[in-house]
Amino acid sequence: MSKKLVAYFSATGTTAEKAKAFAAASGLDIYEIKPVVPYTKSDLNYMNPLSRSTKEMKLGAKHPEIVTGDIDVSEYDVVFIGYPVWWYVAPTVINSFLEAYDFSGKKIVLFATSGGSGLGKSAKKLEGSAPDSEIADGFMLNGSFTDEQLKELAEKF
Numbered sequence: 001m002s003k004k005l006v007a008y009f010s011a012t013g014t015t016a017e018k019a020k021a022f023a024a025a026s027g028l029d030i031y032e033i034k035p036v037v038p039y040t041k042s043d044l045n046y047m048n049p050l051s052r053s054t055k056e057m058k059l060g061a062k063h064p065e066i067v068t069g070d071i072d073v074s075e076y077d078v079v080f081i082g083y084p085v086w087w088y089v090a091p092t093v094i095n096s097f098l099e100a101y102d103f104s105g106k107k108i109v110l111f112a113t114s115g116g117s118g119l120g121k122s123a124k125k126l127e128g129s130a131p132d133s134e135i136a137d138g139f140m141l142n143g144s145f146t147d148e149q150l151k152e153l154a155e156k157f
Contacts, residue, residue, distance in 0.1 A: 002078050004077070005028060005029050010082075022141065039052065085117050104132035113142055
């Protein structure tokens with residue numbers, strides 16, 4: 001049986017709530033991906049071309065620095081990575097996480113929350129950040145799920 005981790009990034013708390021419920025229902029370890037500089041409400045204003053998130057996602061700014069050294073991913077075979085969908089893909093803070101640790105030989109399963117879009121091309125956009133791993137589209141965690149449904153999602157991978 002493989003050991004699984006739920007790692008997540010949440011800017012507003014929505015993804016955190018879903019990730020915690022998923023990990024608890026499935027009996028999995030959980031880890032929060034934290035940017036060194038947390039996002040503010042104005043950072044997340046996608047209507048502002050000068051906002052931090054717009055610069056990171058659209059203008060190719062350097063990936064945000066994250067807190068590191070507080071997780072050992074070597075003990076996990078499968079890592080579920082959750083995030084809010086930004087501009088139809090994973091936020092670049094997820095690239096930062098994948099680049100900060102060695103995911104060689106691991107299966108990475110993506111899950112996300114969104115107000116209306118799906119996973120988009122997240123897996124394709126993340127491949128270069130964890131080249132020796134298998135990155136798979138997983139599922140959206142919008143709406144309500146029972147503990148049993150969440151456990152079934154974890155068991156699929």
